[in-house]
Amino acid sequence: MLFDTKNPVRILGLAVLLSVAMISAAHAEDDDDDKRGAPAMNTQWKTECGACHVAFPPRLLPAESWRAVMSGLDKHFGSDASLDPAAAAEIRAYLEKNAGSGKYAAAGKPILRITETRWFKREHDEVPARTWNNPKVKSAANCAACHTQAEAGNYSEHNIRIPK
Ligand code: HEC
Numbered sequence: 001m002l003f004d005t006k007n008p009v010r011i012l013g014l015a016v017l018l019s020v021a022m023i024s025a026a027h028a029e030d031d032d033d034d035k036r037g038a039p040a041m042n043t044q045w046k047t048e049c050g051a052c053h054v055a056f057p058p059r060l061l062p063a064e065s066w067r068a069v070m071s072g073l074d075k076h077f078g079s080d081a082s083l084d085p086a087a088a089a090e091i092r093a094y095l096e097k098n099a100g101s102g103k104y105a106a107a108g109k110p111i112l113r114i115t116e117t118r119w120f121k122r123e124h125d126e127v128p129a130r131t132w133n134n135p136k137v138k139s140a141a142n143c144a145a146c147h148t149q150a151e152a153g154n155y156s157e158h159n160i161r162i163p164k
């Protein structure tokens with residue numbers, strides 16, 4: 001007999017333990033205390049926009065600014081940074097999707113330069129003129145002169161070294 005109803009052992013409850021595989025949400029950057037530093041990556045952006053300077057993180061400018069930058073790549077701060085239309089469209093979408101908000105957003109005419117934004121000026125107001133003029137710095141846009149991990153998108157204050 002398959003089921004012996006006279007079986008004195010009554011199973012009062014059956015606990016089914018569902019073993020749920022916990023998927024770790026840990027990021028490779030978890031030991032980095034500037035969590036804003038590393039958004040989703042895009043290879044085209046990293047390669048094309050990192051060819052002449054560090055690939056500036058999308059979060060440091062609002063979407064309107066990126067739109068304006070991407071609309072004028074043939075006249076890009078005195079150089080020609082033109083891209084084929086497919087690459088330009090992909091990069092533009094990536095930049096807009098990961099663009100900055102909050103203190104990184106600015107009202108009015110879009111600002112093309114990170115270095116001309118209000119937050120940038122405030123964060124850097126203690127950097128003396130002689131540092132900006134140091135030939136090892138050359139330009140405020142040369143982030144990597146001081147932010148030693150700029151290449152990796154990390155601008156944490158722990159990784160700043162001002163050139164002497
Ligand atoms: C052919 C070289 C070249 C390429 C490629 C290039 N740039 Fe630039 N970019 C420059 C130069 C030159 C400057 C001005 C740097 C300076 O003022 O010291 C600049 C400046 C900038 C600035 C302003 C920096 C600041 O805050 O002063 C932004 C933003 C920028 N580039 C975004 C991009 C993006 C996005 C891409 C990719 C679509 C890109 N660049 C590709 C040459 C390039």
Ligand code: HEC
Pocket residue numbers: 034056060114115123124127131132137139140141142143144145146147155156157160162
């Ligand atoms: C001459 C050196 C120098 C250059 C060049 C420079 N920075 Fe900085 N940056 C600093 C210093 C100094 C601070 C202030 C750190 C502090 O307040 O502890 C700072 C702060 C910051 C912060 C805030 C960091 C935090 O965790 O609070 C960001 C973001 C940043 N810089 C981005 C940039 C970007 C992007 C560029 C290039 C477009 C750039 N910086 C160029 C020296 C520099």
